[in-house]
Amino acid sequence: MYRYDVVDKTLVDERVAQFRDQTRRFLAGELSEDEFRHLRLRNGLYLQRHAPMLRIAVPYGLLSSTQLRALGSIARRYDRGYGHFTTRQNIQFNWPKLEQVPDILAELAQVEMHAIQTSGNCIRNTTSDHLAGVTPDELEDPRPWCELIRQWSTFHPEFTYLPRKFKIAVTGAAQDRAASQVHDVGVHIVHGPAGEPGFEILAGGGLGRTPIIGQVVREFLPREHLLSYLEAILRVYNLEGRRDNLTKARIKILVKSLGLEEFRRRVEAEWTLIRDGALRVTESQIAHLRSFFNPPAYRSLPNGEPAAGKSTAFRAWYRYNTAAHKVPGYRAVYISLKKPDVAPGDITDTQMELLADLADRYSFGEVRVAHTQNLLLADVEQERCFELWQTLDAAGLATPNIGTLTDMICCPGLDFCSLANAGSIDVAKLINDRFDDYDYLYDLGELEIKMSGCMNACGHHHVGHIGILGVDKSGEEWYQITIGGAAGADASLGQVIGPSVPKADVAETIARLLEVYVEERRADERFIDTVRRLGVKPFKERVYAAPIAA
Amino acid sequence: MPRRLLRDGVIVDDDWAYVAEIGGDSTAALILTFAQWQSEREAWIARDGRLGVVLQPAHRVELLAPDLARFALIAADFSGPSEGRGYSQARALRERWKFTGELRATGYVRRDQLFFMARCGFNSFELPAADIETAHGALSAFSWAYQPANDAGLPLKLRHR
Numbered sequence: 001m002y003r004y005d006v007v008d009k010t011l012v013d014e015r016v017a018q019f020r021d022q023t024r025r026f027l028a029g030e031l032s033e034d035e036f037r038h039l040r041l042r043n044g045l046y047l048q049r050h051a052p053m054l055r056i057a058v059p060y061g062l063l064s065s066t067q068l069r070a071l072g073s074i075a076r077r078y079d080r081g082y083g084h085f086t087t088r089q090n091i092q093f094n095w096p097k098l099e100q101v102p103d104i105l106a107e108l109a110q111v112e113m114h115a116i117q118t119s120g121n122c123i124r125n126t127t128s129d130h131l132a133g134v135t136p137d138e139l140e141d142p143r144p145w146c147e148l149i150r151q152w153s154t155f156h157p158e159f160t161y162l163p164r165k166f167k168i169a170v171t172g173a174a175q176d177r178a179a180s181q182v183h184d185v186g187v188h189i190v191h192g193p194a195g196e197p198g199f200e201i202l203a204g205g206g207l208g209r210t211p212i213i214g215q216v217v218r219e220f221l222p223r224e225h226l227l228s229y230l231e232a233i234l235r236v237y238n239l240e241g242r243r244d245n246l247t248k249a250r251i252k253i254l255v256k257s258l259g260l261e262e263f264r265r266r267v268e269a270e271w272t273l274i275r276d277g278a279l280r281v282t283e284s285q286i287a288h289l290r291s292f293f294n295p296p297a298y299r300s301l302p303n304g305e306p307a308a309g310k311s312t313a314f315r316a317w318y319r320y321n322t323a324a325h326k327v328p329g330y331r332a333v334y335i336s337l338k339k340p341d342v343a344p345g346d347i348t349d350t351q352m353e354l355l356a357d358l359a360d361r362y363s364f365g366e367v368r369v370a371h372t373q374n375l376l377l378a379d380v381e382q383e384r385c386f387e388l389w390q391t392l393d394a395a396g397l398a399t400p401n402i403g404t405l406t407d408m409i410c411c412p413g414l415d416f417c418s419l420a421n422a423g424s425i426d427v428a429k430l431i432n433d434r435f436d437d438y439d440y441l442y443d444l445g446e447l448e449i450k451m452s453g454c455m456n457a458c459g460h461h462h463v464g465h466i467g468i469l470g471v472d473k474s475g476e477e478w479y480q481i482t483i484g485g486a487a488g489a490d491a492s493l494g495q496v497i498g499p500s501v502p503k504a505d506v507a508e509t510i511a512r513l514l515e516v517y518v519e520e521r522r523a524d525e526r527f528i529d530t531v532r533r534l535g536v537k538p539f540k541e542r543v544y545a546a547p548i549a550a
Numbered sequence: 551m552p553r554r555l556l557r558d559g560v561i562v563d564d565d566w567a568y569v570a571e572i573g574g575d576s577t578a579a580l581i582l583t584f585a586q587w588q589s590e591r592e593a594w595i596a597r598d599g600r601l602g603v604v605l606q607p608a609h610r611v612e613l614l615a616p617d618l619a620r621f622a623l624i625a626a627d628f629s630g631p632s633e634g635r636g637y638s639q640a641r642a643l644r645e646r647w648k649f650t651g652e653l654r655a656t657g658y659v660r661r662d663q664l665f666f667m668a669r670c671g672f673n674s675f676e677l678p679a680a681d682i683e684t685a686h687g688a689l690s691a692f693s694w695a696y697q698p699a700n701d702a703g704l705p706l707k708l709r710h711r
Contacts, residue, residue, distance in 0.1 A: 007694045007696075007705075007707040008707075010571040010692075010693055010694055010695075011692055011694055011696075014691060014692050014693065015692075018662075018691050022662065030680070034631065035631060035660070037663055038631040038632060054631055120634065121634075122707035148708075151697070151707060151708055152696060152697045152699075154696050155665075155692065155695065155696065156696075156697055156699075157637065157665070157666040157667075157670050157695075157697075157699045158637040158638055158641055158666075158699065159634075159637075160634070160637075160666050161632060161633065161637065161663075161666075162633025162634055163634075227697075227708075235638055235641075236639045238635060238637070239610075239635055239638050239639075243607075243632070243633070243635075273646060276571065277698075278698035279697070285708065312663060341560075519560055
């Protein structure tokens with residue numbers, strides 16, 4: 001993985017010093033709350049419901065065991081013993097004390113981590129495919145390009161005060177595991193007409209109040225122009241994005257109001273002016289960044305059948321919680337953070353430390369964060385999966401539910417977030433209580449439930465096969481249900497099935513949706529495919545046909 | 551008391567005045583609003599004395615391009631702590647339109663923004679009294695930059711190899 005050189009190290013240390021001074025000035029009354037807000041937000045710090053929330057960047061979801069160990073230690077000493085992984089591959093702490101945040105950042109700097117640009121109206125952490133470099137369906141490893149974008153976007157002098165936040169995702173595989181079509185900019189590694197490497201560039205995707213799927217601004221961009229093209233997009237957005245209305249300030253609204261053609265014309269006009277300037281990416285630059293992502297020292301192994309003859313529990317885990325690896329004899333292993341009685345994405349200090357040790361023992365000392373709020377050990381020998389599973393199982397980290405109904409994406413909701421209208425963690429619990437039969441879950445197959453506590457859509461409900469949105473109805477928590485959304489290469493937005501339902505009815509509503517699916521599905525059809533084939537109507541009719549008994 | 555500002559890294563008394571401060575009759579170095587420039591362009595051109603103009607965030611730099619040689623100073627106004635268009639205006643003036651005069655940040659300008667502003671091409675800053683003494687340190691808050699912008703002298707990581 002990428003390691004800091006003297007430049008990265010110096011900059012992160014200087015940022016800690018700067019933020020320490022800003023915090024001191026705020027606590028001394030030299031900065032108003034509003035002035036400090038603009039500074040702390042660009043450093044990942046929210047002040048809200050219970051306590052500050054500090055979001056720490058995990059660049060494109062890659063962590064070393066040393067870093068994960070440090071996060072565990074911070075969770076124990078500065079928080080209440082746990083952290084929360086987010087849909088953008090970052091980690092959040094919900095209980096740090098403001099006065100201690102500079103010290104936390106100083107400790108993070110020692111393990112090459114920071115909270116720079118993890119919130120605020122600036123370019124956020126660049127996210128990517130959690131199977132980058134190991135998945136068989138990949139054209140090219142996107143991580144060197146992610147690192148290039150990370151460096152270009154960090155402390156970008158021109159784009160630190162944008163109209164609104166700006167999120168970039170990069171993928172290099174046929175399957176889109178980074179939700180790139182609902183990002184402000186999606187970068188897809190593609191080959192051009194003559195087989196030359198380059199990028200397809202999407203812009204204007206996003207969720208929130210106005211969900212929109214990103215549109216292709218450029219079908220093929222030669223690779224040396226990646227940064228100049230991004231800079232052109234950002235410049236047009238910085239100057240022309242709306243600043244008068246926070247809910248209309250994302251780039252998706254600009255693209256929509258100008259129209260794709262006019263937006264493209266402006267970007268290309270700007271790009272023409274700068275394309276051959278100092279941002280041109282050289283072969284030596286990218287070769288240098290690639291050198292950090294060379295394959296680890298894989299052993300030469302045959303593909304095996306490690307599940308053969310093992311217990312049902314292991315076989316289920318192996319089937320659902322491991323994924324194909326491009327190197328024979330290896331698997332990518334998911335660590336489910338969706339245990340039924342735990343808030344989705346949460347992990348304790350000791351679990352982090354255990355996983356750091358397991359990463360050292362089984363996966364070349366690296367851990368990855370998936371967009372779906374799970375972790376991965378990406379390079380595990382197939383024949384060692386059984387002993388790894390035994391250890392994970394004992395630690396409550398082997399819930400065999402990846403890709404199934406209970407592998408829910410979920411925002412922190414009313415319990416932790418000052419924006420939320422309604423709880424989401426407790427609804428996740430109600431759903432877990434209702435659907436606790438694994439045979440039924442496995443029979444339902446691939447199913448993505450995504451839940452947000454408000455229309456800011458941090459839980460990506462619009463692109464859930466089943467989406468759940470918390471709404472406030474005269475002080476009570478109600479939930480609007482959508483079906484038919486998807487975040488992958490076939491991205492689509494879900495449709496509302498009808499009136500919202502009270503919290504107590506959410507699980508039964510889902511049960512009725514699934515009844516229709518089970519009755520109507522053809523062969524191996526997934527829930528989402530049945531919805532696409534039949535439309536919302538039969539599902540809607542079933543849900544509202546009879547009142548749900550209290 | 552004259553306004554103090556940071557220019558080219560040094561705290562100086564401002565040798566420019568806004569029309570609103572001294573009127574338009576003087577031959578002093580005078581900063582116009584964009585509207586004043588547009589409505590009485592010929593009269594201002596005929597006047598003796600150096601001219602400057604303030605761009606508001608929504609003003610397009612291109613509108614000034616044909617007249618750039620007439621201005622010894624261009625200011626970009628920052629309306630509040632979230633305003634960011636001035637950064638792009640500054641880079642366009644310096645890099646696209648090759649403006650070499652004084653480029654001044656006015657309005658909501660605080661020490662925490664100076665590093666970014668300077669990298670976009672601003673070389674003078676109107677700061678509140680509490681910030682002006684510490685501003686020099688803020689200009690060198692970071693000793694490297696990742697990306698090329700409008701500055702010379704700061705070592706660039708992305709060109710390091």
